[in-house]
Amino acid sequence: MxxxxxxxxxxxxxIRNALREFAAHWRSRIDEWNEAxxxxxxxxxxxxxxSSFLHCFGIxxxxxxxxxxxxxxxxxxxxxxxxxxWLSVFLGEAKSPGEDLEKAxxxxxxxxxxxxxxxTEFPKHVLIVDFERFRLTxxxxxxxxxxxLFSLAEMPDHVxxxxxxxxxxxxxxxxxxxxxxxxxxxxxxxxxxxxxxxxDEAVGEAAPADPAEEDEAVQxxxxxxxxxxxxxxxxxxxxxxxxLFYRFVLYETTPATLxxxxxxxxxxxxxxxxxxxxxxxxxxxxxxYVNGSLFAEPLPPEFFTERMRDALLEACRFQWxxxxxxxxxxxxxxxxxxxxxxxxxxHYTSETNILKVIEPLFLDDLRGEADRLLRNKxxxxxxxxxxxxxxxxMTFLDPACGCGNFLVVAYRELRRIETDIISRIRExxxxxxxxxxxSLDQKLxxxxxxxxxxxxxxxxxxxxxxxLVDHQANRELHRV
Numbered sequence: 337m338x339x340x341x342x343x344x345x346x347x348x349x350x351i352r353n354a355l356r357e358f359a360a361h362w363r364s365r366i367d368e369w370n371e372a373x374x375x376x377x378x379x380x381x382x383x384x385x386x387s388s389f390l391h392c393f394g395i396x397x398x399x400x401x402x403x404x405x406x407x408x409x410x411x412x413x414x415x416x417x418x419x420x421x422w423l424s425v426f427l428g429e430a431k432s433p434g435e436d437l438e439k440a441x442x443x444x445x446x447x448x449x450x451x452x453x454x455x456t457e458f459p460k461h462v463l464i465v466d467f468e469r470f471r472l473t474x475x476x477x478x479x480x481x482x483x484x485l486f487s488l489a490e491m492p493d494h495v496x497x498x499x500x501x502x503x504x505x506x507x508x509x510x511x512x513x514x515x516x517x518x519x520x521x522x523x524x525x526x527x528x529x530x531x532x533x534x535x536d537e538a539v540g541e542a543a544p545a546d547p548a549e550e551d552e553a554v555q556x557x558x559x560x561x562x563x564x565x566x567x568x569x570x571x572x573x574x575x576x577x578x579x580l581f582y583r584f585v586l587y588e589t590t591p592a593t594l595x596x597x598x599x600x601x602x603x604x605x606x607x608x609x610x611x612x613x614x615x616x617x618x619x620x621x622x623x624x625y626v627n628g629s630l631f632a633e634p635l636p637p638e639f640f641t642e643r644m645r646d647a648l649l650e651a652c653r654f655q656w657x658x659x660x661x662x663x664x665x666x667x668x669x670x671x672x673x674x675x676x677x678x679x680x681x682x683h684y685t686s687e688t689n690i691l692k693v694i695e696p697l698f699l700d701d702l703r704g705e706a707d708r709l710l711r712n713k714x715x716x717x718x719x720x721x722x723x724x725x726x727x728x729x730m731t732f733l734d735p736a737c738g739c740g741n742f743l744v745v746a747y748r749e750l751r752r753i754e755t756d757i758i759s760r761i762r763e764x765x766x767x768x769x770x771x772x773x774x775s776l777d778q779k780l781x782x783x784x785x786x787x788x789x790x791x792x793x794x795x796x797x798x799x800x801x802x803x804l805v806d807h808q809a810n811r812e813l814h815r816v
Contacts, residue, residue, distance in 0.1 A: 354392035382430040408450035515658035582652035606631035728779035737787025740798025751809035
């Protein structure tokens, strides 16, 4: 499966230049305010400030309205207004120049502790500003927490700490697995909303090998969820403009129209842009053509309830790029089982255990050879290219692949090795970031990875998971 027409991601230098312009513009405005003796600016200019700031990271003004958030404070029980809240990404509060940033941070934490923000919506970062000073805090486990203070003028020098706003964040393996567990809960929530809380089907070896052998409602729901997973991930992963699917569901549907609207969207995704009706609604027309079989087969009608639509909207608010397709694939397979849903993601093979198998089989040797070539200052470009080409000549087979866990992790790790090699080749040839598309140097492909699986549902998940990890790898490559 191949995706065509994904928007290009902003690179680091472009973002840094935009931050320089942002800092200069707002420095000028602040100087004007100071000369005029203006105070209490946060209410008048906060939204302009956030809109201008987030634009540096490719976030359009059109998306700003989905960042508005009311929340309850833990200390008072009263409801207040958060300036900017990107669900599961960051919370932003703007105060007037000179105000206490630490006190403002405590207010932000008070909102997070108030109970109206769900755990799956918790941000990883809190950014407090007074237009001239910035306090950026990374939340998480004690060993991961950090706080950085910088001025407006210094902001461009802190671009690396802010790249998470452009989708360029480092996610630890523990965070991936936690996110995958939360994601599986959201998918289970949608599954039970579409069927019932008592829905219970066999999984694993006891599962039906053929879709025709499965309950019709379960089969239909499974196919819908596979497509919805793709759309949820695509919203956060740069397959199209960010939050496009979320906005489509939020603004263009009601419980009564959601099913027909989604079926129409599936048809649009399966149609090349030049073949689409000129009357295709704007939000639908913005989705690119997806080349492959995912949207090719017509699905039977699905009639959504308010609960089903709410479950989908909650899933839309989750940050899907944090999931590990390897771990998530296994848990996604288990949404059909009532017992597995109750276990809340406990039944899966962790990436640690997967790596314990594939590292001694082939990964350690390949990584060792790559590291040797990269460390050796006398290594020629030809040697690097030969090694990269040797990766592309390999074939990988999992004879009992299930939902593709081992294939997904193997492909991801090999793509990382290949990306390191490509980065060195470009460096030695004097090709800088953005000079040429790095994907032209890519040789490794998902077509080299194969699996046998008797049951149709995990096989479908494996196909989708391989596409998702391929796109994640492409994003990493584009940063080279």
